[in-house]
Amino acid sequence: MIELPWDPEVESPATIAVIGGGPVGIETALYARFLGYFVSIFESRRVGHRMLDWHHRKLAVSVAQCTTPLGIAAIKAQYPDYQIPDRSAVWSGKEYAESYLLPLAKTDLLFDDIHFLSPVSNVSRLRTFRDQPIEPQERCNDEFRLVVEGRHRGTWSSRADIVIDCRGHHQMTDGIGPGGGVAIGESVVKDAFYGHSVLDRKFESKQIVGKHICITGVGPRACQFVDEYLEWYPANPGGRLTWIVPADHAHWSNELRQTIGRVEGCRVSEIQTYELLGIEKIQKEEAGWLLNVLMSDSTAVDFRCDLFVAFPANRPMTLSHSIDDRNCNPEWGDIPDFFTCEPGYYRLRACPLEFATLNDCGERLGLNAGAGLDHAFDSIRKLFAVIVGREELDLYRVMAENLSEGRV
Numbered sequence: 001m002i003e004l005p006w007d008p009e010v011e012s013p014a015t016i017a018v019i020g021g022g023p024v025g026i027e028t029a030l031y032a033r034f035l036g037y038f039v040s041i042f043e044s045r046r047v048g049h050r051m052l053d054w055h056h057r058k059l060a061v062s063v064a065q066c067t068t069p070l071g072i073a074a075i076k077a078q079y080p081d082y083q084i085p086d087r088s089a090v091w092s093g094k095e096y097a098e099s100y101l102l103p104l105a106k107t108d109l110l111f112d113d114i115h116f117l118s119p120v121s122n123v124s125r126l127r128t129f130r131d132q133p134i135e136p137q138e139r140c141n142d143e144f145r146l147v148v149e150g151r152h153r154g155t156w157s158s159r160a161d162i163v164i165d166c167r168g169h170h171q172m173t174d175g176i177g178p179g180g181g182v183a184i185g186e187s188v189v190k191d192a193f194y195g196h197s198v199l200d201r202k203f204e205s206k207q208i209v210g211k212h213i214c215i216t217g218v219g220p221r222a223c224q225f226v227d228e229y230l231e232w233y234p235a236n237p238g239g240r241l242t243w244i245v246p247a248d249h250a251h252w253s254n255e256l257r258q259t260i261g262r263v264e265g266c267r268v269s270e271i272q273t274y275e276l277l278g279i280e281k282i283q284k285e286e287a288g289w290l291l292n293v294l295m296s297d298s299t300a301v302d303f304r305c306d307l308f309v310a311f312p313a314n315r316p317m318t319l320s321h322s323i324d325d326r327n328c329n330p331e332w333g334d335i336p337d338f339f340t341c342e343p344g345y346y347r348l349r350a351c352p353l354e355f356a357t358l359n360d361c362g363e364r365l366g367l368n369a370g371a372g373l374d375h376a377f378d379s380i381r382k383l384f385a386v387i388v389g390r391e392e393l394d395l396y397r398v399m400a401e402n403l404s405e406g407r408v
Contacts, residue, residue, distance in 0.1 A: 004136075004335070006136040006140040006343040007137065007140070009387060009388070014037055016037045016160060016163075016164060017120075018032070018166055019166060020043065020044075021042075021047040021114060023096075024373070026047065027071060030070055030074060030109060039110075040115065041110070041114045041115065044118070045116075046116055046117070047114065051097040051369075052094060054201075055092065058092055066370050066374075067085065070395050072100075073399045074109055075107065077107075078107040094201070115150065117150065117152065122147040123163060125139065140344050145158075146160065163344065173312055174314070176216050183279045183280060184281040192284055197221075197225045197228050198228035199228050209236055212241075212306045215244070215310070216243075216309070216310050217309075217313070219314070223255055223256060230262060239270065240271070242274060243260075243263065244278075245274070246275065260273055277295070287306075288305055289307070289308045291304070291305070351368060377396070381395070
């Protein structure tokens with residue numbers, strides 16, 4: 001039994017703000033609508049954009065793990081000819097978006113409640129300051145106020161009784177300079193960095209054929225870019241790839257070592273890695289890029305390339321910018337991880353994009369796109385059981401029975 005210093009139960013009708021229109025956000029909003037709550041969904045871009053960008057790459061999970069009976073039932077009710085997918089199949093990102101996520105978002109239950117191109121920049125209480133020393137229950141009784149930076153509507157505010165943050169593992173990107181700092185000139189030119197891997201939806205071969213590409217970064221996306229370039233290059237020779245990696249081997253991950261090993265093993269002189277301290281200065285020129293790179297503490301050299309690609313390291317940042325969304329007080333006992341210190345403010349998320357399982361040789365099999373969605377869906381069920389005040393509540397189980405008996 002969960003014991004908190006405030007009452008988390010909120011009867012419908014009440015208003016729930018869902019931040020993020022990805023798989024977790026859409027599913028959260030759907031669950032809330034089935035329970036009779038008013039819902040507003042705030043999406044910084046468009047529904048499913050990350051899955052669409054994943055394009056033809058396969059997800060790391062089966063259909064059974066990235067869909068729910070509730071979602072299938074909602075789509076089936078809206079589109080009677082919808083074919084229920086094979087639960088054992090593995091979709092690509094594009095197939096997942098087009099076969100499930102987008103049809104679900106377009107149902108009458110959700111579509112009118114989605115605010116596209118509307119990132120939330122700030123969350124606060126209407127009357128209560130963040131550090132005001134009052135009882136949690138009094139804070140819980142105060143409405144939330146969300147500031148929305150709409151691309152078309154401009155800046156506006158919205159109110160809600162509950163906020164469920166589904167933006168995932170929101171991160172702040174380090175700079176491309178030494179130690180993750182910002183390179184001189186980076187803030188001016190960073191919007192011109194090239195950012196599409198070979199298998200990305202927006203990739204066009206003509207953009208990189210015959211070009212000298214410089215890439216910096218050591219995380220999963222950087223390694224993915226290099227791996228896909230290695231596979232693409234034999235059929236599209238003539239270009240050059242220079243990969244800048246940190247000189248400090250102690251902080252290299254196993255995945256980074258393996259990818260660098262594949263670069264060295266390909267024995268193509270036009271594809272090289274360079275161990276440097278980082279980029280001191282970067283400048284966009286008419287015909288490409290000029291980089292000033294630190295070879296050592298006291299030695300820097302100029303370097304030119306046609307395209308510059310950056311996948312610097314990411315680090316967690318606070319999701320709400322004003323609301324205290326830290327984990328709950330340890331004195332509260334074993335509380336589910338979707339709770340935060342702020343009454344009525346919850347976080348739901350799947351796994352961040354990382355490397356998936358390795359084979360027996362220790363080689364990376366792929367990235368874990370979609371991993372953790374089944375855990376996130378189970379957290380949705382548990383969260384609404386708390387909000388409604390019915391521990392046994394499970395709409396997924398009810399809807400699975402209805403589907404199996406043909407009642408949907």
